[in-house]
Amino acid sequence: MHRDCVFKTAKQQRALFELLESLGGRSPVEHLLDQLKFSPSVLKGLEQRGFVSIEEEIVGRDPFARRPPVQAMPHAPTREQQAAINALRAGSAGEIFLLHGVTGSGKTQVYIELLREVVEQRGQSAIVLVPEIALTPQTVDRFRAVFGDKVAVLHSGLSDGERYDAWLALRTGEKRIAVGARSAIFAPLSDVGAIIVDEEHEGSYKQGETPRYHAREAAIVRARNDGAVLVLGSATPSLESWTNAASGKYRLLTLPDRVAGGRLPDIEIVDLRQLTKRMSASRELHTGAMPSAFGTVFSPELEDALAVRLELREQSIILLNRRGYAAFVQCGACGDVVACPNCSITLTYHRAPERLICHYCLHEEPPRTECARCGGITLRQRGLGTQQVERLLAERYASARIARMDVDTTSGKWAHAEILDRVGRDEVDILLGTQMIAKGLDFPNVTLVGVIDADVGVNFPDFRASERSFQLLSQVAGRAGRGPKGGRVLIQTRLPGHHAVRCAVAHDYEGFIREELPTRLQPPYPPTVRLANIIFSGTSQASTAKLALAGAEWLHALLRARGEAGVTIVGPAPCPIERIKKRWRWHLLVKAESPGVLTRVSRYFVERFEVPARDGLRMVLDRDPVALL
Numbered sequence: 182m183h184r185d186c187v188f189k190t191a192k193q194q195r196a197l198f199e200l201l202e203s204l205g206g207r208s209p210v211e212h213l214l215d216q217l218k219f220s221p222s223v224l225k226g227l228e229q230r231g232f233v234s235i236e237e238e239i240v241g242r243d244p245f246a247r248r249p250p251v252q253a254m255p256h257a258p259t260r261e262q263q264a265a266i267n268a269l270r271a272g273s274a275g276e277i278f279l280l281h282g283v284t285g286s287g288k289t290q291v292y293i294e295l296l297r298e299v300v301e302q303r304g305q306s307a308i309v310l311v312p313e314i315a316l317t318p319q320t321v322d323r324f325r326a327v328f329g330d331k332v333a334v335l336h337s338g339l340s341d342g343e344r345y346d347a348w349l350a351l352r353t354g355e356k357r358i359a360v361g362a363r364s365a366i367f368a369p370l371s372d373v374g375a376i377i378v379d380e381e382h383e384g385s386y387k388q389g390e391t392p393r394y395h396a397r398e399a400a401i402v403r404a405r406n407d408g409a410v411l412v413l414g415s416a417t418p419s420l421e422s423w424t425n426a427a428s429g430k431y432r433l434l435t436l437p438d439r440v441a442g443g444r445l446p447d448i449e450i451v452d453l454r455q456l457t458k459r460m461s462a463s464r465e466l467h468t469g470a471m472p473s474a475f476g477t478v479f480s481p482e483l484e485d486a487l488a489v490r491l492e493l494r495e496q497s498i499i500l501l502n503r504r505g506y507a508a509f510v511q512c513g514a515c516g517d518v519v520a521c522p523n524c525s526i527t528l529t530y531h532r533a534p535e536r537l538i539c540h541y542c543l544h545e546e547p548p549r550t551e552c553a554r555c556g557g558i559t560l561r562q563r564g565l566g567t568q569q570v571e572r573l574l575a576e577r578y579a580s581a582r583i584a585r586m587d588v589d590t591t592s593g594k595w596a597h598a599e600i601l602d603r604v605g606r607d608e609v610d611i612l613l614g615t616q617m618i619a620k621g622l623d624f625p626n627v628t629l630v631g632v633i634d635a636d637v638g639v640n641f642p643d644f645r646a647s648e649r650s651f652q653l654l655s656q657v658a659g660r661a662g663r664g665p666k667g668g669r670v671l672i673q674t675r676l677p678g679h680h681a682v683r684c685a686v687a688h689d690y691e692g693f694i695r696e697e698l699p700t701r702l703q704p705p706y707p708p709t710v711r712l713a714n715i716i717f718s719g720t721s722q723a724s725t726a727k728l729a730l731a732g733a734e735w736l737h738a739l740l741r742a743r744g745e746a747g748v749t750i751v752g753p754a755p756c757p758i759e760r761i762k763k764r765w766r767w768h769l770l771v772k773a774e775s776p777g778v779l780t781r782v783s784r785y786f787v788e789r790f791e792v793p794a795r796d797g798l799r800m801v802l803d804r805d806p807v808a809l810l
């Protein structure tokens with residue numbers, strides 16, 4: 182070989198080696214050869230000299246890369262959409278908009294028109310956050326349909342190589358729109374002109390584990406730093422965002438109607454208390470005729486509505502926000518409920534395989550044959566779960582094609598998208614599921630939504646329980662009637678007078694806010710105050726309680742010494758779920774009107790208050806918690 186050639190090859194090997202180092206030491210081979218144009222011989226040479234190794238990696242096929250294109254723009258913008266688009270395009274750097282649009286009002290189209298301006302006209306980049314990417318493939322498809330290769334979809338199903346490719350493409354500007362769940366807010370884009378947080382009310386934007394952050398809060402900071410316009414979109418905005426819009430901190434844009442002349446579906450209440458009465462009355466009339474198991478779960482109204490849909494070959498969605506077969510198992514003799522040995526919550530009964538499972542620590546055990554307390558053998562399954570509803574439906578409608586979507590049926594990475602695609606291809610008559618089926622789905626042939634039990638969650642020991650119930654009911658109702666056939670929603674409840682139920686039925690978001698806000702005043706909860714939850718935990722119940730009490734005392738002394746006004750301490754008290762994974766839990770709430778004061782006080786406390794190194798004692802600060810369980 183000629184000297185020059187050797188020299189040149191060595192130089193290229195060196196360049197490739199340095200590049201690999203700068204890429205964190207790893208890169209897909211195709212990337213080096215195809216995009217960066219190194220020759221295979223250069224790579225081979227490095228390998229022969231022992232500087233690099235080439236390994237086979239199992240590459241997950243990214244389904245977003247091979248999903249078929251969808252129709253980009255079904256309608257010209259409505260007047261309201263156009264007004265929102267104009268306002269967003271004229272938005273100033275760091276300005277925050279709250280886009281309140283009813284379900285089916287075409288929020289995604291507004292986002293797309295904003296991105297056209299920002300990305301195509303101004304040549305900037307953009308970030309789009311969606312709550313959970315596996316649950317919103319249709320939304321993602323629409324961005325891809327319009328912006329094609331400019332979109333990088335960031336999701337947990339990517340292989341290391343694919344994730345790496347996506348981040349590099351964003352950093353080099355090859356791709357200009359990052360679409361993803363909460364962590365996409367950190368996408369390595371420069372010159373970001375717009376950030377969109379879709380379904381901004383969703384709890385999944387809060388990362389529950391360290392580093393704890395709320396993607397909506399992170400988006401506000403990034404929009405300010407990058408000079409981007411921020412859009413928070415929702416049919417049911419969080420109370421926090423709504424009050425910020427009301428006070429003028431955010432600018433409110435409203436889409437009050439569905440697009441293309443669509444109407445919001447009619448929602449009817451089925452009062453389960455009446456159903457129980459009717460059942461016991463009919464039992465008295467026909468002695469011995471017990472209502473069927475189906476009849477105890479599905480009211481005649483819901484049953485009729487389902488039968489009509491099956492007849493017409495239209496689709497139905499059935500929501501029950503509780504997975505498993507039965508919520509708990511109870512002794513018929515002494516009333517004892519089977520609980521998790523590690524947590525202070527009941528075990529859920531699952532079938533196929535038959536197990537008792539803790540939904541918090543995943544403890545599993547075989548079902549018992551006798552009560553651990555009294556030895557009784559009449560153990561009853563109480564409280565309905567999706568597995569049981571699926572069985573009831575399958576028994577009643579033998580020829581119906583039923584799909585169940587909950588955590589248990591979607592453990593595979595692409596299970597969600599597969600189920601939803603089947604619904605989209607009309608291969609499913611009844612889609613049954615937990616809250617997973619309430620988000621963002623747009624199937625024109627779904628003309629019935631049935632809620633088995635609206636009260637699951639309303640009585641949760643959490644200050645956001647009503648808000649979450651209202652959001653869930655509104656969102657799932659919004660899945661009905663998105664096509665020309667219209668739609669009907671039936672909500673079964675024992676609490677028809679509860680404002681979460683009543684206002685969802687009336688499509689009355691502002692009415693809900695009017696009733697909910699006063700409940701956050703006394704005692705004050707967000708959005709009236711900002712909240713920090715300090716959680717103490719440990720393996721010993723006594724030392725955990727002692728630590729929490731000492732913490733509260735320390736904090737009170739600090740506030741007194743500093744003369745810090747406007748900060749309230751509540752507690753300490755045992756957490757609503759007192760024990761999780763064998764650890765006892767106590768907590769302390771710190772409330773302040775000013776977020777700055779809250780940060781200063783809670784940080785100071787967490788940094789200075791000493792946690793003894795025994796009994797596994799730990800302390801965690803959860804700023805702006807989404808739940809207090």
Ligand SMILES: [Zn+2]
Nearest residue numbers: 512515552555
């Ligand atoms: Zn018993």
Ligand SMILES: [Zn+2]
Nearest residue numbers: 521524539542
């Ligand atoms: Zn457990």
